[in-house]
Amino acid sequence: MRRFARGSVFVAALSAVFALCSCAKKNPRIAEDGTITLVVWESTNGPDEFIRQAGRIYEETHPKIRIKFVNVEVGDSVGQIALDGPAGVGPDVFAAPHDRLGTLAIGGHVLATKNPEEVRSRALKSCSTALTYDGIMYGYPVSAETYALFYNRNLIADADVPRTWQSLASWSERFNAENPGKRGFVMDVGNGYYTIVFTTADGNRLFGENGTDREHSNINSEKSVSGMRFFQSLRHALDIPASDLDTATVDAAFQSGNAAMHITGLWNVVAFGKAGIDFGVAPLPSLPGDDSPAASFSGTRAMFVSAYSDFPDEANDFARFLMSDEMQVLRFRLTGALPSVSVDVESPYLGGFMKQLEYSFPMPSIPEMAMYWNAMNSASKNIWNGADVRRELDACNSAIVAQ
Numbered sequence: 557m558r559r560f561a562r563g564s565v566f567v568a569a570l571s572a573v574f575a576l577c578s579c580a581k582k583n584p585r586i587a588e589d590g591t592i593t594l595v596v597w598e599s600t601n602g603p604d605e606f607i608r609q610a611g612r613i614y615e616e617t618h619p620k621i622r623i624k625f626v627n628v629e630v631g632d633s634v635g636q637i638a639l640d641g642p643a644g645v646g647p648d649v650f651a652a653p654h655d656r657l658g659t660l661a662i663g664g665h666v667l668a669t670k671n672p673e674e675v676r677s678r679a680l681k682s683c684s685t686a687l688t689y690d691g692i693m694y695g696y697p698v699s700a701e702t703y704a705l706f707y708n709r710n711l712i713a714d715a716d717v718p719r720t721w722q723s724l725a726s727w728s729e730r731f732n733a734e735n736p737g738k739r740g741f742v743m744d745v746g747n748g749y750y751t752i753v754f755t756t757a758d759g760n761r762l763f764g765e766n767g768t769d770r771e772h773s774n775i776n777s778e779k780s781v782s783g784m785r786f787f788q789s790l791r792h793a794l795d796i797p798a799s800d801l802d803t804a805t806v807d808a809a810f811q812s813g814n815a816a817m818h819i820t821g822l823w824n825v826v827a828f829g830k831a832g833i834d835f836g837v838a839p840l841p842s843l844p845g846d847d848s849p850a851a852s853f854s855g856t857r858a859m860f861v862s863a864y865s866d867f868p869d870e871a872n873d874f875a876r877f878l879m880s881d882e883m884q885v886l887r888f889r890l891t892g893a894l895p896s897v898s899v900d901v902e903s904p905y906l907g908g909f910m911k912q913l914e915y916s917f918p919m920p921s922i923p924e925m926a927m928y929w930n931a932m933n934s935a936s937k938n939i940w941n942g943a944d945v946r947r948e949l950d951a952c953n954s955a956i957v958a959q
Contacts, residue, residue, distance in 0.1 A: 583866065591620050592867055594874055597628035597650035602891035610883050614874055621870060630857065637665050641864035648871040654686040654856040657921035661689045666860040669693040670872040678879060683896045686856040686918035695858035696875040699893035702854045703750065703821040704912040705841065709834045711816035721841045728793040731816055739794065741817035742806040745940040746798040748932030749853055750819055754787040755780035756851035757843045767920030773957050776949035784945045786844060791940060798937035825892050825905055837908030839915065854916035856896065924956050931955035
C-alpha cells in the first residue's frame with residue numbers, strides 16, 4: 557500500500573508538470589521563440605490607426621512584443637470585458653471612457669495603475685482625477701475631451717460671440733428674424749452630456765463636489781431646477797422640438813452653414829473644416845449671475861489593463877507608452893482628440909477647448925452614472941418641450957440614485 561501511494565504521488569506530480577508545460581505551450585499569445593502578443597481593443601475611425609502605428613513603433617524597441625489591434629468600440633468594451641475576460645479570450649489592454657470606471661473597478665475587471673504618481677505627474681489634472689476611484693488610480697489616460705461654443709465666422713464676427721447665455725439667446729432671436737432658414741444657435745437639447753451645463757451654477761455638481769455621493773445626485777436640487785428652467789426659456793431662441801435637435805441634425809446644420817453657433821467637441825473639427833466652414837471656438841457662455849464660462853463635463857479616454865491578462869507587466873508598459881509625448885502628438889494628428897498630457901500640438905482651435913477645460917469637471921465614474929444618461933436625456937427632452945421642470949428632475953433623480 558505504501559509503495560502504491562508513493563507511485564501515485566510521483567505520477568500525480570509528473571502529471572502536474574506535464575500539465576503546466578502543456579498549458580504554457582498552448583497559450584496562443586506566446587510564440588515558440590517567446591514573443592508575446594498583446595491584444596488591444598479600440599474603436600475604428602482613427603483610434604484603430606493610432607494603435608496600429610503606435611504598436612509598430614513600440615515593437616521597434618521591444619522585439620519580443622507584438623501588438624494586435626482588435627476592434628471593440630469604446631462604448632461596448634465595458635460590457636464585453638465582463639464576458640470575454642473570464643472566458644480567457646479578452647484583451648490585455650482596452651479603451652474605455654472614464655465614467656464607466658466604477659463598474660470596471662467594482663467588477664474586478666481592471667488592474668490598478670502601475671506607478672500612479674508618475675502617471676499623475678504627466679497627465680492633466682482633470683484626467684488623473686477622472687481615473688481615480690475610491691482613492692485608487694486605474695488605467696492610463698490617452699485623450700481628454702470637453703465641448704465648447706463653435707461659431708461660423710461668415711455669420712457672426714469674433715467680437716460679437718456672446719459671453720453669456722442671455723446675450724446668446726437675444727442675439728439668436730434677432731438673427732433668426734433677419735435670416736429665414738438659418739439659426740442663431742443649435743445644440744442637442746435632449747442630451748444630458750450637454751444639458752448638465754445648466755445645472756452647474758454656484759458649484760452645484762452631479763453626485764456632489766467629488767462626483768462620489770451615491771445617495772444625493774443633486775440633479776433635482778434647487779440650483780438644478782433653477783438652471784433647467786433657464787434652459788427651458790431658451791426655447792424662444794430655438795423654437796424647434798427636441799426630437800428635431802438630435803446630434804446628427806444639429807451637426808449637419810452647422811456643417812452646412814445654416815447655424816451661426818453650435819455646442820460640440822473637437823471631434824467635429826475635421827468634418828467642419830472639410831465642409832469649408834470658417835469657424836472659431838470659444839468657451840461656453842456664462843450662466844445667469846456668473847461671469848465665468850459655464851461648467852461642462854470633461855471626459856477622459858483611458859487604456860485599461862485587463863485583470864485577466866497573462867502579461868500585466870507588458871500590458872502596463874505599452875499602455876504607459878501611449879501617454880508619451882510622441883504618441884500623444886500622433887494620436888492628436890490621427891484622431892483630433894485633446895492630448896491627456898501637456899504637449900504642444902498645432903491647432904487654431906485648441907485655445908478655446910483648453911480654456912473651457914479650466915471650467916470643466918470629470919463625469920462621475922460611480923456605477924450610478926450608467927443610469928444617468930437615459931434618465932437625463934429623457935428629462936432634458938421633456939423640459940425643452942415644456943414639461944414641469946421639478947417633476948422631470950425628481951423622476952431623473954429617482955432613476956439614478958441608489959435606493
